[in-house]
Amino acid sequence: MSQAFSKILIYGVGLMGSSLALALRKLDKNAQLYGVVRSTKSKDVIARMGIFHSVYIENEFLSKPNWSDLDLIIFGTPVDTIEALISNLPHDLNAVLTDMGSTKYAIDVSVKKLLGSKHKYISSHPMCGSELSGPENAIENLYSNKLCILTPIEGSDEESLLKIENFWKSIGMLCYQMDSKTHDETLSYLSHSPHILSSLMVIWAERMAGEVNIQSPMPIMGGGFRDMARIAGSNPEMWKAILSENRKPILNSLIEFQNELNLAIELLKSGEQKDFQKFFELAAIKKKSLLKN
Numbered sequence: 669m670s671q672a673f674s675k676i677l678i679y680g681v682g683l684m685g686s687s688l689a690l691a692l693r694k695l696d697k698n699a700q701l702y703g704v705v706r707s708t709k710s711k712d713v714i715a716r717m718g719i720f721h722s723v724y725i726e727n728e729f730l731s732k733p734n735w736s737d738l739d740l741i742i743f744g745t746p747v748d749t750i751e752a753l754i755s756n757l758p759h760d761l762n763a764v765l766t767d768m769g770s771t772k773y774a775i776d777v778s779v780k781k782l783l784g785s786k787h788k789y790i791s792s793h794p795m796c797g798s799e800l801s802g803p804e805n806a807i808e809n810l811y812s813n814k815l816c817i818l819t820p821i822e823g824s825d826e827e828s829l830l831k832i833e834n835f836w837k838s839i840g841m842l843c844y845q846m847d848s849k850t851h852d853e854t855l856s857y858l859s860h861s862p863h864i865l866s867s868l869m870v871i872w873a874e875r876m877a878g879e880v881n882i883q884s885p886m887p888i889m890g891g892g893f894r895d896m897a898r899i900a901g902s903n904p905e906m907w908k909a910i911l912s913e914n915r916k917p918i919l920n921s922l923i924e925f926q927n928e929l930n931l932a933i934e935l936l937k938s939g940e941q942k943d944f945q946k947f948f949e950l951a952a953i954k955k956k957s958l959l960k961n
Contacts (some may be wrong), residue, residue, distance in 0.1 A: 680744035686803035687810035743767035746909035751778040764782040771913040772848035788828040793817040801903040812840035851899040856917035866900040
């Protein structure tokens with residue numbers, strides 16, 4: 669483990685938090701890891717995993733918090749709850765702070781408002797989620813060879829930024845920096861809207877072809893449909909928060925997608941085979957560009 673942090677609190681131990689704890693425990697068997705969860709059920713699941721030094725139910729922790737004993741605090745809760753958590757922090761906190769939220773601008777605003785012009789908060793977005801949720805679905809190598817976007821917030825110090833960057837790198841991540849506004853706009857195209865489109869696709873497909881499909885001994889679908897459907901219906905609570913926090917960029921991206929879909933419909937109506945050949949050729953080029961291969 670990065671030598672900068674010896675006592676780490678993961679506040680919100682779902683899939684991401686429990687997977688992170690597994691990765692940290694693999695890195696350092698003696699790491700002091702603490703977790704905060706919302707329910708007795710989650711606490712029992714995590715306790716059986718044996719990866720945390722102590723696990724607390726949220727109400728239990730907040731009634732007698734030990735913020736001052738920590739080196740690093742990681743918020744793993746939905747993004748719309750992080751502002752309230754920040755507001756409960758003591759002003760003389762020594763720990764470095766970060767989160768794993770999928771939207772950044774609202775967190776940026778909250779940190780500047782609540783922590784002032786000098787703080788140790790470096791927002792993070794490890795891009796390594798899953799369609800599954802909950803600590804029982806933890807994956808030890810979830811973070812390995814994945815991208816972590818860092819969005820430093822005005823007032824944070826360079827030392828904290830370096831510590832957080834080294835922390836994510838220590839569990840095998842690659843790091844990249846951008847400002848919070850650019851992050852949210854970019855992710856609306858490359859993460860947020862695709863989840864909506866995937867969910868919309870399975871609702872539409874089941875409505876139109878579900879009756880025939882259910883009669884078959886196996887699902888009637890190709891690999892392409894399976895790939896596109898994989899992320900449909902992901903954690904509703906998490907996505908409710910993301911859609912609320914990043915509503916305008918997501919709305920704009922979906923309107924632009926609608927315009928592109930209308931062009932494809934008109935192209936299909938025209939029946940011009942050469943035009944569709946160019947369409948798929950262009951898509952192949954753009955895919956290579958996006959995937960960097």
